[in-house]
Amino acid sequence: MKHKVATGQNIIQWFEQLSPKHLAMDKDPIGLHVGTLNKKVHKVMITLDVLENVVDEAIEKEVDLIIAHHPLLFRPLTQVNPDTEKGRIVQKLIKHDITVYAAHTNLDVAEGGVNDALCEALGVQPEEILVQTKEEKLYKLAVYVPVSHADELREALGNAGAGHIGDYSHCTFHTTGTGCFKPQEGTNPYIGMQGELEQVEEVKLETIVPKQLLSSVLKTMEQAHPYEEVAYDIYPLENKGAKKGLGRIGRLKQPMTLRDFAQHVKMSYDVPALRVVGDLDKKVERIAVLGGDGNKYIHHAKRAGADVLITGDLYFHVAHDAMGIGLNVIDPGHHVEKVMKQVVHDYLQQACNENNVKTEVIVSEANTEPFQFL
Structure with missing residues (x-):
């Protein structure tokens, strides 16, 4: 090839x-x-x-x-x-x-991007985001297709990113009915004849689509659909879409002292030195990770129940603030990104x-x- x-x-x-x-x-x-x-x-x-x-x-x-x-x-x-x-x-x-x-920041926020990679290096499984920055806008797509092509269209829409709900893909619902249309002069109908009313057994295929994928999903729909003119509806939804954001929070498999965890961070990120704020003998388990400059987010980490925040470029007075709210901080530098x-x-x-x-x-x-x- x-x-x-x-x-x-x-x-x-x-x-x-x-x-x-x-x-x-x-x-x-x-x-x-x-x-x-x-x-x-x-x-x-x-x-x-x-x-x-x-x-x-x-x-x-x-x-x-x-x-x-x-x-x-x-x-x-x-x-x-x-x-x-x-x-x-x-x-x-x-x-x-x-x-x-x-x-x-799009690579920071992205699933599988910078912050997920930083967690993976530590052996921390992300459980939630630290700072929400986006929430997907969702739409319902309803498209009418002949029964003979329903499975093919369903597969194409799912492969294009429609129908994702949580960890499930290709999620759709369908009902059957009769579609009526009369092809006019100049048309080239897949089914029926010009000037004659046609009735076809069709499937109404419904699925959910994130806003950012809507254009590409519609293009895929038109390419996979047999009809010259595709009949479809789009409805905005109030359903909450996937939340996206900066940073991640997860847990260690076993609690360890801040001292031992700092050494673990040092080795995992291959850095010659790092800065630590907090009681080195205190046990930590719930970990917040935010690559780059995370000075603005110490209170987010504390509210999320993190025992320690790993971030870079920590300011002197922000370190004092972290001590004041009882949040441990490890600064391995910005370059760990x-x-x-x-x-x-x-x-x-x-x-x-x-x-x-x-x-x-x-x-x-x-x-x-x-x-x-x-």
């Missing part, structure tokens, strides 16, 4: 199934930063940050597309000046036709394999940790 090379659009379309853009926080500068996605991509590199050493690595390895967690252009540039580091980075990217795409590199690599490599493309996905080896520990 002949393999093809994916385009940038292909790669990002697959990637956004893991990390949809609608999950991002407001004003988070995600998406395309430099270059174009309308080109063939022979090699993709995954990185936490887009620093100059990362760009030099991409040039050396002939990378076409960089996918990063931290946005390169977090604030708008007023100029591209090669006398500055940011200017040199942008100049090198354009000169070597390297595209940069960022997935920031590097776990996303292998997660995204594995996901995209599998997508390339499943779509029979020979685009190569690699992980950046450049060090972007700014701190040294002496």
Whole structure:
């Protein structure tokens, strides 16, 4: 079987199934930063940050597309000046036709994204989100289809993401009845003749669809349906959709002291040092994890019943506040979000394999940790 090379659009379309853009926080500068996605991509590199050493690595390895967690252009540039580091980075990217795409808080929020990977590294099974940021808007789709094609359409809708309720997929309900229609001049009916009233035994197939999938599900419905004109209804629902958000909360298999757990975090995240707030001899079991800067969320962790919050960039006075509310905190640094590199690599490599493309996905080896520990 002949393999093809994916385009940038292909790669990002697959990637956004893991990390949809609608999950991002407001004003988070995600998406395309430099270059174009309308080109063939022979090699993709995954990185936490887009620093100059990362760009030099991409040039050396002939990378076409960089996918990063931290946005390169977090604030708008007023100029591209090669006398500055940011200017040199942008100049090198354009000169070597390297595209940069960022997935920031959407990858934090996503199931299987940064925070789930941080939990997995610790052996903590996530039970709930720490900070809710989104709730899916749901719609009911009712479509009328001949009995002969009902099973085929049901399968297509389920494969497109409709009918997911909790851990169940392809959830539908159907009733049978008689559909009536008269094909007019210029039509090419699948069933019936022009100018003659036709009656067909049909199934009314009902299913539930999240808002973000509605457009693609309708497209799938039209492609799988035998009729030239599809009869269907869409109803907004008051049902509560899946909750999405930052951070995760779970439990250890066995309680341990804060001291021992801090050592476990240190080894699991492969960091040379970390900071701890709290009584080192106190037992901890319920764990909150939030990658990046989690200073704003110590009270969320406390209200959720967490014994300890793992997060980065802890401020001095926030540490005092955590002590005051009796919350233990472990700060292993911001750079532990590097776990996303292998997660995204594995996901995209599998997508390339499943779509029979020979685009190569690699992980950046450049060090972007700014701190040294002496």
